[in-house]
Amino acid sequence: MFFLKVNKMTVNYINGAEAVIKALEENGVEVIFGYPGGAVLPLYDALFENKKIKHILVRHEQAAVHAAEGYARSTGKVGCVLVTSGPGATNAITGLTDALMDSVPIICLSGQVPTHLIGTDAFQEADTTGISRPCTKHNYLVKDATQLCEIIHKSFLIASSGRPGPVLIDLPKDIQLSKVKYVNKNTKIKKHNNDNSSNIDESLINKVATLLLQAERPIIYGGGGVVNSGPEASKLLTELVNILDCPVTLTLMGLGCVPNTNKNFLGMLGMHGTYEANLSMHNCDVMLNVGARFDDRVTGRLNAFAPNSKKVHIDVDKSSINKVVSVDYGIVGDCKKVLSALVQEVKKLHNQKTIKSKTKWWSQINKWKEKDSLGFKQIGNNIKPQQAIKSLYEKTKNFDTYITTEVGQHQMWAAQYFGFSKPNHWMTSGGLGTMGYGLPSCVGVQIAHPESLVIDISGEASFLMNMQELSTIVQYKLPVKIFILNNEWMGMVRQWQELNHGSRYSESYTASLPDFVKLAESFGITGLRVDNINNLDTTINEMINIKGPVIADIRVEKEENCFPMIPSGAAHNEMILSSDDNQKDTSNEGLALV
Amino acid sequence: MSVYQKNEVKEDETSRTLSLVVDNQPGTLARVIGLFSGRGYNIESLTVTEIDKIRSLSRISLVTRGTSMTIEQIKSQLLRIVPVHIVRDLTLEGPFIKSELALVKLVVKGANRVEALRIAETFRARTLDVTLSSFVFELTGKPSKLDAFIDLMRSLGDTEISRTGVSAISRGNKTETKLLDQI
Numbered sequence: 001m002f003f004l005k006v007n008k009m010t011v012n013y014i015n016g017a018e019a020v021i022k023a024l025e026e027n028g029v030e031v032i033f034g035y036p037g038g039a040v041l042p043l044y045d046a047l048f049e050n051k052k053i054k055h056i057l058v059r060h061e062q063a064a065v066h067a068a069e070g071y072a073r074s075t076g077k078v079g080c081v082l083v084t085s086g087p088g089a090t091n092a093i094t095g096l097t098d099a100l101m102d103s104v105p106i107i108c109l110s111g112q113v114p115t116h117l118i119g120t121d122a123f124q125e126a127d128t129t130g131i132s133r134p135c136t137k138h139n140y141l142v143k144d145a146t147q148l149c150e151i152i153h154k155s156f157l158i159a160s161s162g163r164p165g166p167v168l169i170d171l172p173k174d175i176q177l178s179k180v181k182y183v184n185k186n187t188k189i190k191k192h193n194n195d196n197s198s199n200i201d202e203s204l205i206n207k208v209a210t211l212l213l214q215a216e217r218p219i220i221y222g223g224g225g226v227v228n229s230g231p232e233a234s235k236l237l238t239e240l241v242n243i244l245d246c247p248v249t250l251t252l253m254g255l256g257c258v259p260n261t262n263k264n265f266l267g268m269l270g271m272h273g274t275y276e277a278n279l280s281m282h283n284c285d286v287m288l289n290v291g292a293r294f295d296d297r298v299t300g301r302l303n304a305f306a307p308n309s310k311k312v313h314i315d316v317d318k319s320s321i322n323k324v325v326s327v328d329y330g331i332v333g334d335c336k337k338v339l340s341a342l343v344q345e346v347k348k349l350h351n352q353k354t355i356k357s358k359t360k361w362w363s364q365i366n367k368w369k370e371k372d373s374l375g376f377k378q379i380g381n382n383i384k385p386q387q388a389i390k391s392l393y394e395k396t397k398n399f400d401t402y403i404t405t406e407v408g409q410h411q412m413w414a415a416q417y418f419g420f421s422k423p424n425h426w427m428t429s430g431g432l433g434t435m436g437y438g439l440p441s442c443v444g445v446q447i448a449h450p451e452s453l454v455i456d457i458s459g460e461a462s463f464l465m466n467m468q469e470l471s472t473i474v475q476y477k478l479p480v481k482i483f484i485l486n487n488e489w490m491g492m493v494r495q496w497q498e499l500n501h502g503s504r505y506s507e508s509y510t511a512s513l514p515d516f517v518k519l520a521e522s523f524g525i526t527g528l529r530v531d532n533i534n535n536l537d538t539t540i541n542e543m544i545n546i547k548g549p550v551i552a553d554i555r556v557e558k559e560e561n562c563f564p565m566i567p568s569g570a571a572h573n574e575m576i577l578s579s580d581d582n583q584k585d586t587s588n589e590g591l592a593l594v
Numbered sequence: 595m596s597v598y599q600k601n602e603v604k605e606d607e608t609s610r611t612l613s614l615v616v617d618n619q620p621g622t623l624a625r626v627i628g629l630f631s632g633r634g635y636n637i638e639s640l641t642v643t644e645i646d647k648i649r650s651l652s653r654i655s656l657v658t659r660g661t662s663m664t665i666e667q668i669k670s671q672l673l674r675i676v677p678v679h680i681v682r683d684l685t686l687e688g689p690f691i692k693s694e695l696a697l698v699k700l701v702v703k704g705a706n707r708v709e710a711l712r713i714a715e716t717f718r719a720r721t722l723d724v725t726l727s728s729f730v731f732e733l734t735g736k737p738s739k740l741d742a743f744i745d746l747m748r749s750l751g752d753t754e755i756s757r758t759g760v761s762a763i764s765r766g767n768k769t770e771t772k773l774l775d776q777i
Binding site for chain 1: 620621624625628632663666667670671673674675676
């Protein structure tokens with residue numbers, strides 16, 4: 001700290017790095033995930049004696065962002081990341097893109113070479129704001145120390161308001177070392193244009209409420225926007241479902257916002273959604289989309305998507321409305337606010353009018369349910385991956401359990417067979433589909449919820465992508481459970497090769513796997529292995545009961561496919577329920593799709 | 595746009611002129627252009643210059659082409675960019691003026707020199723530079739007028755062209771002052 005006499009008043013000057021840390025504190029940051037380096041040494045120096053902010057040292061910058069995402073998504077707070085210039089920043093890019101796609105509020109501070117060296121190809125220099133521009137909601141390069149504090153305060157506002165997303169602040173080293181007068185948060189911070197805090201059009205709410213009440217075959221489809229809007233929004237959505245007594249389905253990102261035990265919940269929809277959810281979407285007459293974005297995983301072939309329905313879309317992001325699906329009514333606003341108005345209106349109208357009988361609709365849905373699209377046969381001693389998830393759910397459902405996943409078959413099985421009764425308990429990479437997301441993400445979740453049971457449901461290939469984080473887990477004594485569905489294949493790649501490429505398994509076998517038990521032991525943690533169905537439950541119990549971190553190597557059926565499935569380029573009503581069902585060849589257009 | 599869109603019935607694409615007010619900061623233009631290239635939209639013309647020094651604001655006049663659904667997407671995507679404050683669709687709002695400036699160098703000798711000057715006069719182009727074997731003309735007006743002039747000049751000799759791109763403003767007495775004050 002410097003003390004300078006200015007105009008007979010004593011002004012406290014601190015250096016830029018100290019101002020940054022102070023601004024983080026003021027914005028409620030308790031944990032920061034990061035990795036030091038030359039260009040952020042002043043920031044690390046400012047953190048050295050700080051008692052309020054806990055720094056978690058990860059082992060790779062990508063993992064820092066995923067950990068912050070896990071932290072943010074399980075708490076509703078803003079996740080905070082600190083990385084150095086050059087490779088530190090470029091390593092963070094995958095994480096930032098992931099956060100952008102899944103609308104997770106993140107602040108990423110990156111070091112930069114001093115301003116006079118910018119543009120000279122200095123050591124560890126990268127055009128970080130240039131590289132991160134398309135993968136952040138906004139970014140800043142701080143070139144003027146007097147603007148430092150305001151930029152940080154504004155970044156928190158941008159990251160957490162409207163549709164949340166990552167904001168990167170690039171901090172040249174000389175700015176971190178320059179003298180700064182600290183500026184508090186509430187002094188004249190301009191609201192930014194994308195806040196969407198405007199009022200909701202009441203006549204529109206009335207029209208939508210009427211439409212829902214008069215519908216014969218309504219369906220509500222909820223997404224990650226409901227989770228992002230806070231737990232209150234999930235309660236309101238459940239209330240709306242109960243009043244209307246209509247079916248509800250959730251996207252991958254929305255799981256948990258209506259409890260899995262709710263009798264109207266049809267399970268997840270989309271490419272690996274349940275038969276009843278997809279068929280209900282296809283045959284509905286009124287569809288209410290709350291906080292989802294008609295992703296291609298959800299809609300299937302667009303020109304056959306819910307062909308005879310009136311569609312209503314609630315989204316905080318105006319650009320999501322009419323992006324890929326034209327809707328009859330678009331309501332721009334925060335899910336909680338809109339749902340609250342809608343629930344009130346529905347209640348009001350409900351007293352005046354009678355709701356159309358849905359007996360026929362429900363009996364139709366129950367017929368679809370009879371297909372038992374998630375059914376599987378556990379024969380022999382080999383463990384079916386579906387059974388592994390089912391058993392895991394049975395054994396953990398009475399705990400406060402948080403699940404993170406990687407990407408692939410195990411992710412879909414987790415979404416299908418694990419039941420989520422609360423929002424913010426399910427962390428998965430939906431939009432970007434980042435293999436290697438789950439392990440670092442569960443670090444962030446466990447830091448935020450030290451007493452809870454945090455499980456990373458993983459595949460052996462995804463696990464290998466960020467397994468250096470085992471070291472972080474051991475350092476901070478995080479009792480996370482890593483539940484690896486090990487089938488020795490990049491399962492989803494193998495499945496697509498089987499279905500679309502004549503079983504030509506090009507490069508999808510995970511060769512040269514480590515011995516996961518010995519790997520665990522080499523980090524000083526417990527490794528378990530099970531390959532017989534008869535020992536599955538005991539192993540899961542053992543895993544839960546061990547106090548520290550555990551890697552459970554669950555050897556599952558190697559060539560099991562994930563069903564039901566909407567083949568690429570097909571519509572909701574063209575689902576296949578098993579391999580035998582795959583009579584039609586995938587269309588040429590379908591082959592081109594991801 | 596999703597690849598699934600392929601089978602959709604295609605609505606005709608039309609040309610639209612958008613007028614944006616943005617913060618005059620490094621990176622803002624890159625963000626706007628990046629949006630167009632990243633999402634596969636067209637830019638037919640784009641001009642940018644500072645319009646308010648005190649508030650440090652710039653105007654981007656932009657001509658793009660697309661179906662009405664695409665244009666609506668472009669407008670809402672533009673508004674997601676934090677330093678973009680105002681997005682106006684001049685084509686949709688009503689009558690507006692589109693104007694552009696061109697500098698045309700023509701290398702020409704002999705009888706064609708007279709012809710070049712005669713055409714320039716007809717178009718009300720100003721002659722900014724003269725040598726015994728060349729002219730530089732300055733012409734402002736609608737892009738179609740500039741196109742016609744340049745075509746004629748090309749038939750007279752070797753040319754070099756520099757155009758600013760379209761700058762646009764609505765007709766009538768309505769201004770953006772109120773909107774700008776909210777920024």
